[in-house]
Amino acid sequence: MNDMNDLAGWHTPVPASHPAAALLNAKAVRTHCEEIFAHVSRGESKYFAFHAERLAPTAAYVAQVIRERYPDLKVPYHSRWRHFEAGGVDRWNPVFNSQGLAEHHDRDERARARIDLVIPSVLLDAGAGPKWTYRDPLSGQTLSRSEGLGVASLAVFARGLLSDHRTLPLRSDAAALSRITAKQIGEVFQVSEANPLVGLDGRTSLLRRLGDIASVTPAVFGSEGRLGNLYDYLKRHAQDNKIEAGFILETLLRALGPMWPGRMMLDGVPLGDCWPHPAATGGRVPFHKLTQWLTYSLLEPLEEAGLEIAGLDALTGLPEYRNGGLLLDLSLIEARNPSFHTRMLTVDEVAVVEWRAITVALLDRLADAVRQELKVDAASFPLARVLEGGTWAAGRKIAAEKREGGPPPVHIDSDGTVF
Numbered sequence: 001m002n003d004m005n006d007l008a009g010w011h012t013p014v015p016a017s018h019p020a021a022a023l024l025n026a027k028a029v030r031t032h033c034e035e036i037f038a039h040v041s042r043g044e045s046k047y048f049a050f051h052a053e054r055l056a057p058t059a060a061y062v063a064q065v066i067r068e069r070y071p072d073l074k075v076p077y078h079s080r081w082r083h084f085e086a087g088g089v090d091r092w093n094p095v096f097n098s099q100g101l102a103e104h105h106d107r108d109e110r111a112r113a114r115i116d117l118v119i120p121s122v123l124l125d126a127g128a129g130p131k132w133t134y135r136d137p138l139s140g141q142t143l144s145r146s147e148g149l150g151v152a153s154l155a156v157f158a159r160g161l162l163s164d165h166r167t168l169p170l171r172s173d174a175a176a177l178s179r180i181t182a183k184q185i186g187e188v189f190q191v192s193e194a195n196p197l198v199g200l201d202g203r204t205s206l207l208r209r210l211g212d213i214a215s216v217t218p219a220v221f222g223s224e225g226r227l228g229n230l231y232d233y234l235k236r237h238a239q240d241n242k243i244e245a246g247f248i249l250e251t252l253l254r255a256l257g258p259m260w261p262g263r264m265m266l267d268g269v270p271l272g273d274c275w276p277h278p279a280a281t282g283g284r285v286p287f288h289k290l291t292q293w294l295t296y297s298l299l300e301p302l303e304e305a306g307l308e309i310a311g312l313d314a315l316t317g318l319p320e321y322r323n324g325g326l327l328l329d330l331s332l333i334e335a336r337n338p339s340f341h342t343r344m345l346t347v348d349e350v351a352v353v354e355w356r357a358i359t360v361a362l363l364d365r366l367a368d369a370v371r372q373e374l375k376v377d378a379a380s381f382p383l384a385r386v387l388e389g390g391t392w393a394a395g396r397k398i399a400a401e402k403r404e405g406g407p408p409p410v411h412i413d414s415d416g417t418v419f
Contacts, residue, residue: 032280036285054332059373066390118294243307243310277354279354313383320419322395327358
């Protein structure tokens with residue numbers, strides 16, 4: 001196992017009275033981001049200007065992208081599962097069926113297996129770099145970026161590298177995760193001198209740490225530290241087979257809180273994706289981007305298993321470079337200093353924190369405007385569909401129109417756990 005001194009004494013429950021509890025939920029993300037947006041809207045920001053007149057044209061652009069990608073407006077959730085389906089290929093079901101699981105296991109075990117896959121896959125989705133690609137043996141497609149990483153992570157899972165049970169390969173448990181090696185991941189990800197993958201060692205360390213955390217969080221992952229046991233934890237807490245999206249997020253924030261050492265702490269509790277900004281109450285702005293994306297990625301396994309997800313729009317938009325880049329590229333917001341687009345930025349800079357915060361706030365406003373363009377309501381077209389249809393795809397499209405190769409309009413020095 002890895003050095004677990006910094007996990008000593010870690011336990012999942014964070015009392016409601018603890019000051020950190022107020023920051024470990026989606027409501028806190030939205031509330032603090034709105035504070036920053038108000039600061040920008042009043043013209044008090046030295047970093048950004050907001051151009052309200054650009055909201056309607058931006059919404060029209062996003063709506064057009066949605067119509068192009070989903071003419072019937074049947075848009076799935078924004079989640080990791082879209083990457084497993086890259087190129088229109090169903091890759092998950094053949095993997096599951098190849099083990100004979102479809103015939104011999106109930107839908108609860110299928111849900112556990114899907115969660116076993118998606119948690120490490122989301123954590124592996126850091127930037128791959130411009131030179132790496134993955135050739136999918138199933139389809140023959142050559143994939144890059146998030147799609148390639150997603151399909152490659154499915155191959156790692158399918159080979160049983162995350163399971164400590166030789167006869168039960170489609171699992172992710174603490175023992176196997178804690179001993180995974182960069183060589184194992186590199187071989188499956190087809191890494192070579194000619195096909196370099198950025199951050200291979202960092203990805204390996206992240207999976208090993210995930211194993212360490214699972215082993216000391218039996219309340220959520222069981223005594224064996226199996227990630228899929230999260231399903232049983234959530235099912236036990238469902239009321240009339242219904243569970244709140246916000247509760248799923250809060251569970252993950254507490255269970256996976258120590259994933260990223262060196263982050264802000266509050267009275268001994270890690271705050272994760274939470275950063276300083278002077279205009280926020282308490283001086284901190286939580287985002288929990290990666291954990292929210294993981295929450296979105298759990299919706300389909302949970303719904304397929306029969307759980308109803310309530311309060312989906314309690315979750316926020318994701319403040320990453322495609323959504324945030326969309327706002328910059330379509331001039332809905334404007335950086336006051338042109339160097340924001342040219343110099344290397346760090347994730348803890350006030351300007352970056354502010355950009356992410358106004359991205360969250362404006363995604364809510366864009367979602368309403370996009371629904372008006374499409375003539376749909378929030379109940380049938382929640383934010384998770386707007387993101388997928390959607391703002392993320394539109395951000396990638398406008399980036400490709402403006403810059404060769406489609407890079408975002410900013411350059412951020414990140415370890416992959418934020419963007």
